[in-house]
Amino acid sequence: MSIIELENINFQYKGSRDGSLRDVNIKIEEGQTVLLCGASGSGKTSIIRLINGLIPHYYSGELEGEVTVDGHDIKKTELHELAGTVGTVFQNPRSQFFSVDTDGEIVFGPENIGLEPKEIKARMNDVVAEMNLEEILGRSIFDLSGGQKQRIACASVAALLPKIILLDEPSSNLDFDSIELLRGIITEWKRQGKTIIISEHRLWYLKDAVDHVFYIENGQIAKEWSGEEFTSLNEDEVKSYKLRPIVLEEELIRQIRGDCESSVCEIKDAIELQNFYFSYKKKPYLLLKKRFKESDGDLLNLNISELRIPKGKVIGLVGPNGTGKSTFLRCLCGLERDCKGRIVSDGVTYKGRQRLKLCYMVMQDVNHQLFTDSVRSEVMLSMKEDDEERCDELLKMLGLTEHKDTHPMALSGGQKQRVAIASALASDAHVLLFDEPTSGLDYSHMEKVAELLQRLASSGASVIVSTHDPELISECCDYVLGLNHGKVVYLKENRKER
Amino acid sequence: MKLDPRTKLFMILVVSLIVMMSATTPFLWAIRLSITLIPIVLLILEKKYASALRFLLAYSTALVLTFFFLSAESEGIVASLLIGYCGIVVQFMPALITAWYVVRTTKIGEFMSCMQKMHIPDGIAVSLAVVMRFFPTIKEEYSSINDAMRMRGVMLGGGNVLKMVEFRMIPLLFSCVNIGEELSAAAITRGLGGEVKRSSVVELKLGIADYILMTFLAAATVIFVVFKYFL
Amino acid sequence: MENKSNKLKAKDFITIGIFTAILFAVEFAFGMLGYIHPFIVASYVVILPLASGIPMMLFYTKVEKFGMITIVSVLLAIIMFIGGMGYLGAPLIIISGLVADLIAKSGKYKSFKKTVLSFGVFNLWICANYFPILITADAYRQDLIDGGYSAEYVENLFLAINVKTIGILVVLAFAFGCLGAVIGKAAVKKHFEKAGIV
Structure with a gap:
C-alpha cells in the first residue's frame, strides 16, 4: 500500500477560490521524493496541507474525497496525533x-x-550532528539569518523522526549558499529513506533528488513526470509550462554569489553616491553622534566612498546574505540616520532626510508599508496634493484600476507590491529600491515584475533591486552590482535575454 | 552563572514586594539598593554589560537627582517633569531590571518546565510563553512599519492623531495576525495541544547559588518588613 | 474553525498570548506618559481603553470561546505583578476579566451590544491598579513622599485618585471602554472585515 493516498479530492477554501483542488488523485510510495510544481495559487500548498492535516482541521473549507497518510484517515485524525508521522517545514x-x-x-x-x-537529548544530538548545527546552537532566533532559521526549522521537524517530511516552498527566502545547504539536508533525508514532498518554484536544486513530479494547474494534476523525464526536459518545454529553469548556468551562479572579478565600469549618465559608510557593530557614542569613516575599515558593514549609478537603468544588487545588500538600500534611502552619505543627481545634492524624498524602497515584506483602507487612498497618501488624474493614470499603468476601492490587504502578494510601486511613483521618487521583490514568486509573476522594473527604468527612474534570483537578473537587469563585506566588488553591464 | 527559573521567579516576587513598600529610612534604602544591585550583578555575570551599564546609569542618575537636587518642595514645570521621571525610575526600575534579567536569560523551554513543576495548566503556560516570545516580534514588526512611515513621510499622520495611531496599529495587527496563524500551524503540526502530558528536556535543579540567593532575598524581605512596620 | 468545540485549544492559547502581548505593548507605550503628571495617571481610564480598543475588538472576533478574556486578565495580572505594580489589584483584574468574559459569552461573542458592554467591564482592570492608592492611602502617601516623590506630585495624585473620585474613575473607565469598543469595532470593520481577514 502507498504511504500517502489522495483519492478523488475536491476542495475549496471558505470564501476563496484560490488554491482549490479538483479531482486530485495522488499515490506516493514510501521513500519517494516528490516535487509539486506549478503557478502560485494552483493548489500546491493545499495538497501539502491535506497531507499534514491542516486541511480540514485548521483551515476550513469544503472537502470531498479520502486522504490516507500512513494508515491514518486524515479526516478522523487529530493534528497532534500526526506529529510523529508527518513533519512540515x-x-x-x-x-x-x-x-x-x-x-x-x-x-x-x-x-x-x-x-x-533522555530520548529527546539523544535525538537532538543526532540531528545537530547530521545537519552541522553546532555553530548555531544556543543562539537567539532573532539573531539568525533566513538560511540559518530554515535549517533550525528542518532540525526541529527531524527531531520528531517523522516518516514523511513536507516542505512548502522552503527556499523562498534563502540565498544561494543556504539553498545548497537545504539541498544537503534533503539528500540526507532521502538517504534515510524518508518520504519527502516538496512544493517549490525554484527547481534547480532539486533536480537530482526528485523521483516523481506533479505539475499542478488550476487545482488539477495536469502533468506527471518521473524524475528522469523531468530532468531531461529541455529549456523550451520548461518555459512552456511557465516553470523556472531546472538547470542554472554556471555564470549566473557565479554572478549571484558575487563571485566575479573586481571591476567597475565607466558610467556616463549617472547618479553619484558619496561617502556611504555605516556600521552596526560600532555604535555611535552615547551623546555625540559618531561619524563613520573609511578608516573604520573592517568594522564597517557598508564602505563605499564613491559610486556612480546609471540613470534610467535596472541595476541588480547581488552578493551572499549578510554582505550588506539590505544595509546598502537602507542607507541609500536614508533610513539609517547615522549614515551620512550624499547623493548627487542632476547637480543637486541630497543628504540626510532629503534622501528619503529622492528614494523609495519597496520592502521585502510589503505588508509593512500599506496603511490605508483602499488602493486609491494608498496612492493619494503619497501625494503632496491630491491629484485624481495622476492617481488614475498610475493605477492604470500598474493594472490596478479594477481594484481601486479594494483594501490593499485583500490583494495578492504581487498586487500589493504594485500598490507599493504606485505609491512610490506618486511620491515622485527618482530612485526606486527593491528588496528581494521576487523571492517566492513563480515564473510568470517573476516575469511580470521583471517587465515592470524595465518599464520603470525606461521612464527615467534608476531602479536598484537586491536579489538572489538568477532568473530575474537575466530577465531585466541592465547592470549588476556585486557587493562583498560592504564594498563594491564590481559593477558591470549585463547581457539580457531580451 | 545559571540560576533556576524558580529562583528567578522568587526574585521577581521579592523585588516587586520591596518596591511596593517604599523605603523610608537610610537602612531601608540600603536594603532596597542591594536588592536592586542583585539583578545588575547577575546581568554582568551573564555578560550583558551594555544593559547592565545602562540600567546602572539610569538608576543612579535618578537617585542622585532625587536626593540632591529635588526636594519635597520643588515646584515648577521642569522640576515636576523631572520628578515624574525620577519617580518612575526610582520606584519601578528595580522591578524592571529584574524582569528584564529574567526575560532575557530564561529560555522558553526552561520557563515551560518551571511552569510544569509549579502545576500551572499547560494552556496558561503556552499563552505566557507566547507573550514572552512575541515582544521581540512586535518590536521587529513595529520598527519595519516605522521605517515605512518615515519613507512615506506619514510619521505624524498629517497632523491627525487618529491617523497616527491607525497607521501604526493596523499594519502591526495585520502582521501579528498573520504571524500568529503561521506560528500556531507550525506549533500544532509539531504536536502542541495533544492529550499527552508535555515533557521537558530541561531538568530543573536548585543549586547552591539558588539556595544562597533565595535565603538572602527572603532574609532581606523579612528584615525590610520588620524594620519598616514593627520598629 | 471546523471544530465547533467550546474548549480552548492550542491555537487559541497562542492567539491569546499574541493579543496579550500586543495589549501590553500598547499599554506600556501610553502608560509611560503617566509619569509626566499625576493627572495623566488618572486619565489612563480614558487613554488606555481608547488605545486598546482596536486590538481587543479584533481579538474578540478571533477566539470566541469562554475563557479567552479571563486568561488575558490573568496574564495581565501576572505581567503587572512582574512589572512591580504589586498584587493587591490582581484579584480585581481577574474578576473584571471574568465578568467581561461572562457578558461576552452571554452574547455568544457575536452580539454587538454585549461585546461593547463586555469591553467596558474589562477596562475596570485599569482601576484595579489604583487599588493600593485607596486602601493604604495614608501610608502610601507618606511612602511616596519619603520615597522621593515631591509633595506636589503626591498631592496631585491623591487629588486625582481618592475614595471620592474612584467612583467617577470607574464610571469613566467603563464609559470609555464602551466608546473604545465602538471605535475598535469600526476600525475592525473598516480594515479587517474589508480585507476579508475576519
Whole structure:
C-alpha cells in the first residue's frame, strides 16, 4: 500500500477560490521524493496541507474525497496525533518558531509528544550532528539569518523522526549558499529513506533528488513526470509550462554569489553616491553622534566612498546574505540616520532626510508599508496634493484600476507590491529600491515584475533591486552590482535575454 | 552563572514586594539598593554589560537627582517633569531590571518546565510563553512599519492623531495576525495541544547559588518588613 | 474553525498570548506618559481603553470561546505583578476579566451590544491598579513622599485618585471602554472585515 493516498479530492477554501483542488488523485510510495510544481495559487500548498492535516482541521473549507497518510484517515485524525508521522517545514522562517532560542526549538516537538528527556537529548544530538548545527546552537532566533532559521526549522521537524517530511516552498527566502545547504539536508533525508514532498518554484536544486513530479494547474494534476523525464526536459518545454529553469548556468551562479572579478565600469549618465559608510557593530557614542569613516575599515558593514549609478537603468544588487545588500538600500534611502552619505543627481545634492524624498524602497515584506483602507487612498497618501488624474493614470499603468476601492490587504502578494510601486511613483521618487521583490514568486509573476522594473527604468527612474534570483537578473537587469563585506566588488553591464 | 527559573521567579516576587513598600529610612534604602544591585550583578555575570551599564546609569542618575537636587518642595514645570521621571525610575526600575534579567536569560523551554513543576495548566503556560516570545516580534514588526512611515513621510499622520495611531496599529495587527496563524500551524503540526502530558528536556535543579540567593532575598524581605512596620 | 468545540485549544492559547502581548505593548507605550503628571495617571481610564480598543475588538472576533478574556486578565495580572505594580489589584483584574468574559459569552461573542458592554467591564482592570492608592492611602502617601516623590506630585495624585473620585474613575473607565469598543469595532470593520481577514 502507498504511504500517502489522495483519492478523488475536491476542495475549496471558505470564501476563496484560490488554491482549490479538483479531482486530485495522488499515490506516493514510501521513500519517494516528490516535487509539486506549478503557478502560485494552483493548489500546491493545499495538497501539502491535506497531507499534514491542516486541511480540514485548521483551515476550513469544503472537502470531498479520502486522504490516507500512513494508515491514518486524515479526516478522523487529530493534528497532534500526526506529529510523529508527518513533519512540515514552512515557507516563512520568521513565523514558524515557538521558542526564542535554537536549542529549545529543536526539542519543542519531542517535548510536546511527551518523550523522555533522555530520548529527546539523544535525538537532538543526532540531528545537530547530521545537519552541522553546532555553530548555531544556543543562539537567539532573532539573531539568525533566513538560511540559518530554515535549517533550525528542518532540525526541529527531524527531531520528531517523522516518516514523511513536507516542505512548502522552503527556499523562498534563502540565498544561494543556504539553498545548497537545504539541498544537503534533503539528500540526507532521502538517504534515510524518508518520504519527502516538496512544493517549490525554484527547481534547480532539486533536480537530482526528485523521483516523481506533479505539475499542478488550476487545482488539477495536469502533468506527471518521473524524475528522469523531468530532468531531461529541455529549456523550451520548461518555459512552456511557465516553470523556472531546472538547470542554472554556471555564470549566473557565479554572478549571484558575487563571485566575479573586481571591476567597475565607466558610467556616463549617472547618479553619484558619496561617502556611504555605516556600521552596526560600532555604535555611535552615547551623546555625540559618531561619524563613520573609511578608516573604520573592517568594522564597517557598508564602505563605499564613491559610486556612480546609471540613470534610467535596472541595476541588480547581488552578493551572499549578510554582505550588506539590505544595509546598502537602507542607507541609500536614508533610513539609517547615522549614515551620512550624499547623493548627487542632476547637480543637486541630497543628504540626510532629503534622501528619503529622492528614494523609495519597496520592502521585502510589503505588508509593512500599506496603511490605508483602499488602493486609491494608498496612492493619494503619497501625494503632496491630491491629484485624481495622476492617481488614475498610475493605477492604470500598474493594472490596478479594477481594484481601486479594494483594501490593499485583500490583494495578492504581487498586487500589493504594485500598490507599493504606485505609491512610490506618486511620491515622485527618482530612485526606486527593491528588496528581494521576487523571492517566492513563480515564473510568470517573476516575469511580470521583471517587465515592470524595465518599464520603470525606461521612464527615467534608476531602479536598484537586491536579489538572489538568477532568473530575474537575466530577465531585466541592465547592470549588476556585486557587493562583498560592504564594498563594491564590481559593477558591470549585463547581457539580457531580451 | 545559571540560576533556576524558580529562583528567578522568587526574585521577581521579592523585588516587586520591596518596591511596593517604599523605603523610608537610610537602612531601608540600603536594603532596597542591594536588592536592586542583585539583578545588575547577575546581568554582568551573564555578560550583558551594555544593559547592565545602562540600567546602572539610569538608576543612579535618578537617585542622585532625587536626593540632591529635588526636594519635597520643588515646584515648577521642569522640576515636576523631572520628578515624574525620577519617580518612575526610582520606584519601578528595580522591578524592571529584574524582569528584564529574567526575560532575557530564561529560555522558553526552561520557563515551560518551571511552569510544569509549579502545576500551572499547560494552556496558561503556552499563552505566557507566547507573550514572552512575541515582544521581540512586535518590536521587529513595529520598527519595519516605522521605517515605512518615515519613507512615506506619514510619521505624524498629517497632523491627525487618529491617523497616527491607525497607521501604526493596523499594519502591526495585520502582521501579528498573520504571524500568529503561521506560528500556531507550525506549533500544532509539531504536536502542541495533544492529550499527552508535555515533557521537558530541561531538568530543573536548585543549586547552591539558588539556595544562597533565595535565603538572602527572603532574609532581606523579612528584615525590610520588620524594620519598616514593627520598629 | 471546523471544530465547533467550546474548549480552548492550542491555537487559541497562542492567539491569546499574541493579543496579550500586543495589549501590553500598547499599554506600556501610553502608560509611560503617566509619569509626566499625576493627572495623566488618572486619565489612563480614558487613554488606555481608547488605545486598546482596536486590538481587543479584533481579538474578540478571533477566539470566541469562554475563557479567552479571563486568561488575558490573568496574564495581565501576572505581567503587572512582574512589572512591580504589586498584587493587591490582581484579584480585581481577574474578576473584571471574568465578568467581561461572562457578558461576552452571554452574547455568544457575536452580539454587538454585549461585546461593547463586555469591553467596558474589562477596562475596570485599569482601576484595579489604583487599588493600593485607596486602601493604604495614608501610608502610601507618606511612602511616596519619603520615597522621593515631591509633595506636589503626591498631592496631585491623591487629588486625582481618592475614595471620592474612584467612583467617577470607574464610571469613566467603563464609559470609555464602551466608546473604545465602538471605535475598535469600526476600525475592525473598516480594515479587517474589508480585507476579508475576519
